[in-house]
Each structure stands twice: as structure tokens, then as C-alpha cells.
């Protein structure tokens with residue numbers, strides 16, 4: 001009998017997630033942070049040359065990792081996105097296209113940059129729908145913010161082709177996807193700039209933080225100033241020449257900097273990132289492979305095999321049963337959410353972003369993106385921590401099979 005109907009659950013121990021402390025932090029990482037604390041040098045711009053600071057070293061290591069010309073460590077993923085948009089000179093008031101399935105931070109970052117989100121449908125695999133983007137296009141749209149949501153690579157080939165056709169830049173919200181690749185290229189390096197978070201559950205985790213990567217030196221210099229590099233400190237980021245901007249008071253300084261303690265922790269974690277990515281990959285491949293043929297569920301498909309981080313297992317269940325399926329999984333001891341549940345104000349679904357819609361009702365808002373609404377209402381989302389053991393994965397597999405057998409084909 002299903003646990004939701006009073007049967008025995010598949011597991012009784014909590015499903016490992018970051019908010020219960022299931023994070024990938026090694027004693028070496030703790031030591032690195034403690035060394036930074038003991039140094040008493042917490043501000044990134046002190047008397048030391050850039051290459052001797054934790055932030056400066058972290059940025060150099062990010063450039064090596066991504067193969068980009070520049071990297072800037074900042075205070076969050078949201079500020080990394082907003083800084084990219086502002087530093088690219090997108091005029092305030094412009095529309096920026098953005099998908100209707102993303103964390104609320106994406107439209108919030110557009111708003112923070114003084115612009116307005118133009119929401120676009122996602123397809124059945126919850127990816128930005130380029131044909132819908134084409135239908136909604138207007139000359140007021142000055143950029144595209146594409147999100148590699150829940151670690152799944154967006155179709156960057158189709159999106160960059162369209163962006164080139166209409167002549168606007170693409171920004172990547174690669175916050176949930178650090179380390180994932182598409183066609184052998186790291187997500188975050190396809191657009192004009194890529195933004196990442198180092199908040200609690202990301203590939204690198206220091207509680208709060210983020211960074212952006214770009215090859216565009218002017219965008220980078222402007223982002224450095226905007227992030228709060230005052231009184232000529234932007235020059236430290238250009239040791240081989242002058243920054244390609246006017247004075248650093250042509251722009252507001254917003255104090256979105258990173259600090260030395262977090263940068264020290266992140267540097268240590270970055271050194272071990274490949275082993276963490278391998279765990280994500282192993283767990284995702286195992287779970288999705290074992291559940292591939294289960295009748296009644298449709299697993300979210302990546303745009304090419306392996307083009308996802310593996311931090312989330314998402315599938316759709318038809319017949320209005322997704323909310324029940326997610327609750328049944330929780331009863332079996334697996335954390336799961338129906339993304340479009342009416343009983344849960346999930347910030348990843350557009351109809352809950354009330355700040356964009358004034359007095360409109362939820363049905364009115366859902367009617368703006370009917371396909372996205374339907375797909376999210378059918379979607380079940382299970383977090384896959386890199387700390388999951390194969391036994392944990394077996395519990396998930398058994399629980400999905402057990403519940404799906406009641407749903408039928």
C-alpha cells in the first residue's frame with residue numbers, strides 16, 4: 001500500500017537536501033575560510049596586489065575554469081545578472097525576454113537593472129520556447145535572459161541564432177548550472193555574459209555570493225565599477241593596461257562586492273568541484289536510466305544527452321495527478337514538489353510573481369503563458385543532492401515505481 005494511503009514508507013530517514021545540512025564541504029574548505037578569518041583582511045580591495053587577494057585569485061581561477069577573459073566575484077547570483085545587464089548598457093525601461101519557468105530572481109534581476117521582463121513560454125521539457133519568443137518579439141526587446149533552469153542546458157544554438165537574427169545580446173542565468181556543459185562547452189560562456197550564484201545549494205556554496213564571466217572587457221570594466229570598485233580600484237582588474245571606460249564616477253557604485261572570507265571558501269571548493277560534478281552525474285544518470293521506461297511519467301529531457309548538472313529530477317504526470325504524485329513521494333520519504341501546485345506558492349512559477357502583474361488574478365496571469373502553466377501544473381520536482389548515496393537513489397527509484405504503478409500508462 002502507498003504510504004499516502006497508510007502503508008509503510010520506502011524510507012524513514014530525511015531526504016538529504018542543503019537546508020538540512022547536506023552540503024559538499026570538506027575540512028580543507030573550512031580551514032581555508034578560517035585562515036581568511038585569521039588574516040583579518042576581509043575587504044577585497046586592501047593594500048595587497050590583486051593577485052594576492054582571495055577574490056583576485058578566485059577570479060583568476062574562474063577564468064581558467066571557464067576559459068573566459070574575465071570573471072568578477074560579487075554578492076549574489078541576482079546581482080551578477082543585474083550587473084551584466086547594466087554593464088552591457090541595456091537602456092533602462094527596455095524589455096528583456098525571459099522564460100516563465102525560472103527562479104523569481106531572474107525577473108527580479110531584470111527589474112533591479114531598471115528593465116522589464118517579457119515573459120516567454122517554455123516547451124514540454126521546460127526550456128525557453130524560441131518559436132514563442134519569435135511570436136512575442138517587438139523592437140522594444142533589447143536582450144534575452146536565458147536560464148539553465150534546474151541545471152538543464154537551454155538550447156543555446158537556437159537561442160543565439162535567433163538573437164543574432166534580431167540583433168540583441170543574450171545573457172545567461174547559469175546560476176543553477178555551474179560545471180554543466182553543452183556540446184563540450186561550459187554553460188555561462190555562450191552569451192555576452194554568464195551569471196552564477198554561490199548561494200547555499202549551488203555547485204560552489206558559501207551561503208551567499210555569485211560571479212559573472214565574460215569575454216567583453218568593456219562590459220567587465222563597467223561591472224567592476226558598478227559592483228563597487230571606487231577611487232580607481234577598477235585598474236587593479238586590468239594589470240596590463242587601462243580599463244576601457246571613462247572615469248569610474250560615470251556610473252553608480254552599488255556595493256555588490258564579494259569579501260575575502262567567502263572567496264577563500266569558494267577557492268577551496270572549486271579545487272574539488274570535478275568530484276562533486278561526477279557525483280551529480282552518477283546519481284542523475286542512475287535515477288533517470290532506471291526510471292526511463294516507467295509508464296505514466298515523462299522525464300524532462302535534456303537538449304542533448306548529459307546536458308544537465310543533475311541537481312534535480314523532474315518529470316511530468318498527466319491527468320491532474322502531479323500534485324498527488326508529489327505528495328505521495330513525500331509520504332514515501334522523498335522530498336518532492338509539484339511545481340505548479342495551487343497549494344504551494346512556488347517562486348519558480350510565473351503566476352506567483354505578483355510584483356509583475358498588479359491586480360490580475362491567477363487565472364488571468366496563467367492565460368498569458370498557457371503552455372507553461374500546463375507543463376508546470378504537471379511537473380514533479382525532486383532535488384538530487386550530490387550527497388545522495390546509491391541507496392538513496394534506490395529509494396527514489398522504488399518510490400517513483402511504486403506510485404506510478406497506481407497511475408498507469
Ligand SMILES: Cc1ncc(COP(=O)(O)O)c(C=O)c1O
Nearest residue numbers: 076077078103105106175197199
Ligand atoms: C535560476 C536562478 N537564478 C538566480 C538565482 C539567484 O541567485 P542568488 O540567490 O545568489 O541571488 C537563483 C537562486 O537559486 C536561481 O535558481
